[in-house]
Amino acid sequence: MQAIQYQAYGDYQENRLVELERPQVKDGDVLVQMRTVGINPLDNTFRSGHIYLATPDKLPRVGGQTGAGVVVESRNPAYKAGDRVFVAWPGYGLAIDGTWREYIAAPAAALSPIPEQVNDDDAAAFLAGAGYLSGYLALTEFAKFKPGQKVLAPAIGSAVGMETVQVARRLGASMTISTASTTEKAERARAAGYEHVIDLSRESMKDGVLRITDGKGVDVMVDGVSGNLTGQALGSLAFGGTVVVVGYAGGRKAEVDITDIIWKGATIRGFTFSMFKLEQIVAARQALWGYLNEGALQPTIAKIFALSDAAEAVRYLIEERPFGRVLMQVAR
Structure with a gap:
């Protein structure tokens, strides 16, 4: 073979x-x-x-x-x-x-x-990049997400960004926000139904989040980008907010304002699948397959x-x- x-x-x-x-x-x-x-x-x-x-x-x-x-x-x-x-x-x-x-x-x-209605390509896309699984575990296990909270997941084209947004919607987020590196990608995302997408070629992520949330910030950020966005992520949080760091597509080094951690009472969690028991991963996948079957997720x-x-x-x-x-x- x-x-x-x-x-x-x-x-x-x-x-x-x-x-x-x-x-x-x-x-x-x-x-x-x-x-x-x-x-x-x-x-x-x-x-x-x-x-x-x-x-x-x-x-x-x-x-x-x-x-x-x-x-x-x-x-x-x-x-x-x-x-x-x-x-x-x-x-x-x-x-x-x-x-x-x-x-x-x-x-x-x-x-x-x-599921019978899901073709092979969509099934493979559902699993590819582990975005749905990462987003679900980050929200439910680390951030202890509650319905009505606001969620930020940068990089709308990426697995973690796009699929965390979809999972957060299904879990009952009151608002979901993402980012795009270009105007073309931001417009494409909005046309696909992602309402709040910050065009990073026109404004910073922090400015965009504060504009969209009327200055209140977000409760949870699931970050698959890191790098230069990490400092802005902390600045985008509401008081008591949580950042779950899932990846570093934007770089491994970050500069942060320590007062954004102290004064916001922020929590920062590092994410790796090795932190979870097998039964947690299996249960998460079962929940996600249910969401897919009901049409709540769109690979x-x-x-x-x-x-x-x-x-x-x-x-x-x-x-x-x-x-x-x-x-x-x-x-x-």
């Missing part, structure tokens, strides 16, 4: 197309033919060697953390051949071989049925690449910062 495998840590070209043996299915497991897989910024972070997990013993590694596929063989009563399934499991593409391959032998706990696709174009697909996600998720088609 074909797969995308890292044989060394390095640039995009380390996303190598290789031929591997089709996996054997053990008792209790399920063999899934992958159809569409998602790309997560963490895939790039790991392959480039910029995370603590990127140690020599982790190589070679098949990339990919999530995807959608169809069961072709089952040794578990929960699934039968022909079932369409979401595929996601802690450690895929990092600690153990992931989803960027034609076939994967997975434990039944790594699978969940795809957005920017572009779909062939599996053989993995290097360019990852580059496109990281450097072009598209509006929506980037996927790779494995089979049809």
